[in-house]
Amino acid sequence: MKKLIVIGIMVISLSAYFALTVLVLPEKFLAQEQLVPIPYLEVELSKIEIDLGQSFILSTISENIGDYGDIHIVSAAFPTVQNIENNVKIVSYDFSNSPNYINYEDKIGANYSGGLESVLAQYPSIEAMNRPVYPGIKYVMDLQITPEEAGVFAVYLKAINIPHTSSSSHFPQSGQLDHQGEHVLVYTVNVNP
Amino acid sequence: MEIKQKNQSENPIENYSQKIFLLGSVLVSFGILQVTVGGSWDITNHLLNKPETFFSTPHAVMYSGVAISLIGVAISFFGYRNLQNFKNIFSLPLRIKFLGITLLIGAGPFDFIWHLNFGLDGLLSPPHLTLITGMLFCSMGGMFGISRFLKLKSSNIALSPYLLILGILPVWLAGSGIISSLSLPFSNTDYFQLNPDPLMAFIVATTLYPFLISFCSLTASRISNFKPGIVTILGGLFLLIYGLTAISPNFSLLEAALFYSLNLIPFVISDLILSFGKSKRFSLCAGGILGSVFYMVYFPYVMYTYNEVLLGKLVSPSMILHTYFEILPQVLQLTIIPAIIMGIVGVFAANKFSSKILMK
Incomplete structure (x- = not known):
């Protein structure tokens, strides 16, 4: 008799376990709205016109103004040059991960696909990354840029x-x-000969 | 050959040496437990934070565990050398420990050099595979040593169930590490594309995870002579370690704590079934139940294996919960029967294995 009661309790417990883990809780979790992290970026240029040989500072301050997120990326690309080895220097940086330098013709992600779609880079860029990203924390990346040619220098x-x-x-x-088929802010500096 | 109880009090050196060997085995098992905890934490750390250097806290936990295991192997050797009557009983555990610790010690510098040359490495890199294999051998050596000592003393020690759990838990965690390495898609890097084939990974996870849960639980139960509570404590500790290292560091998974803690129920029920008697049908029933719940027990990362085949979408850490439950019905439909079968296979394997451990 005692054994039968124990068996009954076990059957009920196991049924409750499967009901909760397979039916009840999954439905509850799937009904929840997914977290939506929202990035925000402010950019400041120290000068909008310089003479050839001079430098300017490009300052970025970014943050997540939405929900908790996994990764926060700020990208600075240089469409008017093919190489940034000598003329772009990071002077301030507080992201959790080291900056990623992307060179001309490197394979990169496209269309916000997280790497599922890719293209070849047409110009160099620098990617700053922070993982994970809590709301309200500001991240700074400042670049010192010294153009090597006269004309319009775009970032x-x-x-x-x-x-x-x-x-x-x-x-x-x-x-x-x-x-990459992704929207960008465009900043330019006139470089006088 | 069967281990027979003898009155050891007449031979204090023999008695002392056996206890020294036990101490060594306990340290080896504890060290490997620490390595597995660090390893599981390291996987989570890689997923959340993408660490860029060898010097991280999870690595420190892991390699201090290696140091403890090394001390344990040295103490085991010291105890073994002074044994007079039972060298044959403890020679196999010692040899397995030596093999394991050699692999573990080699894995440290190998991993460091790998990081220096190739930066961030994946889960299934050659140094990691060396490390996990060493962990499995060391933990088995520790478990054999503890089990054989307890058998020799006819478990006449108040702490024996806990020592047994300490011996088996690292084997379970190290075995899980190997299965995870062979099935999770976390191994591609800039230098090497070592992710397992999705279909093979699916088969590996579906067969080996249920087998391992059942095998470890039933081995613990059999070695302890079906002592009630052993499976519950073992399962509870496994869930606790996984919960602390794989779930709690991920902010977006914290709300799943209740869901995960429910997994204790199948362990309690299996424990009760096993306590009904030594009949094979009770063991098979317990093994089938334990095998059937593997997808829940290995929450959350097992989802990545099945996502590769079923959805193929990019899942960042905060999307784990949603994707896990999204594919749960499909995964259960596809895996529940093979999982139960593999749980039952685990029972047969546990019978054979426990006989080998106890030298029956």
């Missing part, structure tokens, strides 16, 4: 948060597209 800037769930997961959300 493309953007911020992306992962998971990338909607258009609010990237900044800016509209405007010019870069070689």
